[in-house]
Amino acid sequence: MDNISSNISSVKDSDFFGLHFDNSFSELPDKFYSKVNPTPVESPKLFAFNNLLARQIGIDFLDTDSGIKAQIFSGNILPQGSDPLSTVYAGHQFGGYVPQLGDGRAILIGEVVGQDGQRWDIQLKGAGLTPYSRAGDGRSALGPVIREYILSEAMNALGIKTTRALAAVTTGQNVVRESKKPGGIFTRVALSHIRVGTFEYFSNKRDIKSVTTLADYTIKRLYPECLDADNKYISFYKSVLKSQADLVAKWMSLGFIHGVMNTDNMSISGETIDYGPCAFLDEYNPRKVFSSIDYQGRYAYGNQGEIAQWNLARLGQALLPLIHENQDKAVSIIEEALTEFGHFFEDKWLKLMLLKIGIQDQQESDSKLLGQLLNLMQKNGVDFTLCFRLLSDVIDLNAEPLDHLCEFGNLFGAESEIHEWVKKFNNRLANSGNSTENIVDLMNSVNPKYIPRNHIVEEVIKQAENNDDYTLFNEFLNILQNPFEEQIGYDGYAKKPSPDQLVKQTFCGT
Numbered sequence: 001m002d003n004i005s006s007n008i009s010s011v012k013d014s015d016f017f018g019l020h021f022d023n024s025f026s027e028l029p030d031k032f033y034s035k036v037n038p039t040p041v042e043s044p045k046l047f048a049f050n051n052l053l054a055r056q057i058g059i060d061f062l063d064t065d066s067g068i069k070a071q072i073f074s075g076n077i078l079p080q081g082s083d084p085l086s087t088v089y090a091g092h093q094f095g096g097y098v099p100q101l102g103d104g105r106a107i108l109i110g111e112v113v114g115q116d117g118q119r120w121d122i123q124l125k126g127a128g129l130t131p132y133s134r135a136g137d138g139r140s141a142l143g144p145v146i147r148e149y150i151l152s153e154a155m156n157a158l159g160i161k162t163t164r165a166l167a168a169v170t171t172g173q174n175v176v177r178e179s180k181k182p183g184g185i186f187t188r189v190a191l192s193h194i195r196v197g198t199f200e201y202f203s204n205k206r207d208i209k210s211v212t213t214l215a216d217y218t219i220k221r222l223y224p225e226c227l228d229a230d231n232k233y234i235s236f237y238k239s240v241l242k243s244q245a246d247l248v249a250k251w252m253s254l255g256f257i258h259g260v261m262n263t264d265n266m267s268i269s270g271e272t273i274d275y276g277p278c279a280f281l282d283e284y285n286p287r288k289v290f291s292s293i294d295y296q297g298r299y300a301y302g303n304q305g306e307i308a309q310w311n312l313a314r315l316g317q318a319l320l321p322l323i324h325e326n327q328d329k330a331v332s333i334i335e336e337a338l339t340e341f342g343h344f345f346e347d348k349w350l351k352l353m354l355l356k357i358g359i360q361d362q363q364e365s366d367s368k369l370l371g372q373l374l375n376l377m378q379k380n381g382v383d384f385t386l387c388f389r390l391l392s393d394v395i396d397l398n399a400e401p402l403d404h405l406c407e408f409g410n411l412f413g414a415e416s417e418i419h420e421w422v423k424k425f426n427n428r429l430a431n432s433g434n435s436t437e438n439i440v441d442l443m444n445s446v447n448p449k450y451i452p453r454n455h456i457v458e459e460v461i462k463q464a465e466n467n468d469d470y471t472l473f474n475e476f477l478n479i480l481q482n483p484f485e486e487q488i489g490y491d492g493y494a495k496k497p498s499p500d501q502l503v504k505q506t507f508c509g510t
Helices: 002-011 051-056 066-072 142-157 196-203 208-222 224-228 232-253 301-323 327-356 366-380 384-394 406-410 417-430 436-446 454-467 471-479
Strands: 033-035 045-049 085-087 091-093 096-098 106-113 119-125 164-176 180-190
Touching: 045 066, 045 471, 051 164, 091 196, 142 164, 142 180, 142 454, 142 471, 180 454, 196 208, 196 301, 208 224, 208 232, 208 301, 224 232, 232 301, 232 327, 301 327, 327 366, 327 436, 366 384, 366 417, 384 406, 384 417, 384 436, 454 471
Parallel strands: none
Antiparallel strands: 033 085, 045 164, 085 106, 091 096, 106 119, 119 180, 164 180
């Protein structure tokens, strides 16, 4: 470890490149976390760093040696002002309650405030053992680090609220999963790491004082507009419900499957968090599951709205004593809010899906038109992303029968029903009052050409693990930053997988 000591001494008196901490979570009572330092690694090597995000959160590493950055973002060097800790939480995992989980391989280094006044957590994933590691090793294999880096940055570019990727390093050490794998550490940036399971942990201990402390802290940090409400806790709960309805509707409009929507994987901030066995749909199927551990299909693509509502009911249970002193009244308020969630989610999902077929002025019959397309997609195993992206190619506001449906029609093979649907589709658009150009622009702004397709992500991981080659990683990541724009020479990244490229299962990585 002599090289680590020398690197630490070489930068210990610096200002750490604008990395000034303003920690607030560590000021909560120590029952909310355990103080723990990252476990050093022998030879960290930086392979990804997000300079744009770094500047957004108020730090400047542009002129910094990659070796120093590797030491910092492996946890070998702890910046002045950091206050490392791992948070405790509980969670319902696949419907069963686990009374204590917590950050088993993640260490929150501290919080920074960006130039816009926004507060951000900086967390290292795979940084070593914590008091919550249980039977784990506190480390991460390189594959999950790469997956989370690509997925979180792609989701951000797609306009979905998400945790972000700041840095990624290899550790120079292997971890053992189903076999030996190269290790990695991922630096995650988030609005917060407070989860539904954080509230459950204290609620199920009947520690109402801590639930109140946590709620007050969360409101002040994430939902300050609730402070002026007649009952800030009711307002807070409804705000969380709305943020989650919005988030999951957006997931589904883009074909995203989270994979493990346990309550410990649902962030109170409304960010997508914990990219484990997540994936994007290839062929459309509401029952589609990728996760290797989701044996019953609990977290299938089409179930995600209902699961979000179920998870939020668990949050409501935790907040009951704060909602109203009369428990029956509190339960009634929570139930009413959950009903509102259902309506808001359905409305949001329908609005987003109608935009994908060029409809802004929603009419009563539009849901039927959309449903017919989705049924045909499922019947014919049509690629979700390609279908909506190519749909704009068959717009004909004269509503004349189309003898040739180009690439769009080829997705459905010899299916004659799609011709009939296209005629209905064009009739509907002809009555919208919009020009073809405006409709195409709208559709191309919400239907991406490029998504983090599962087979390409797997190939990126394979090249990195086997050859220490990040050429494909960098190229793919760059393409995904502009998912809605045509990028000349990169059509291969937009193609659906061939049968031998299909990814049928994804894995958690822990």
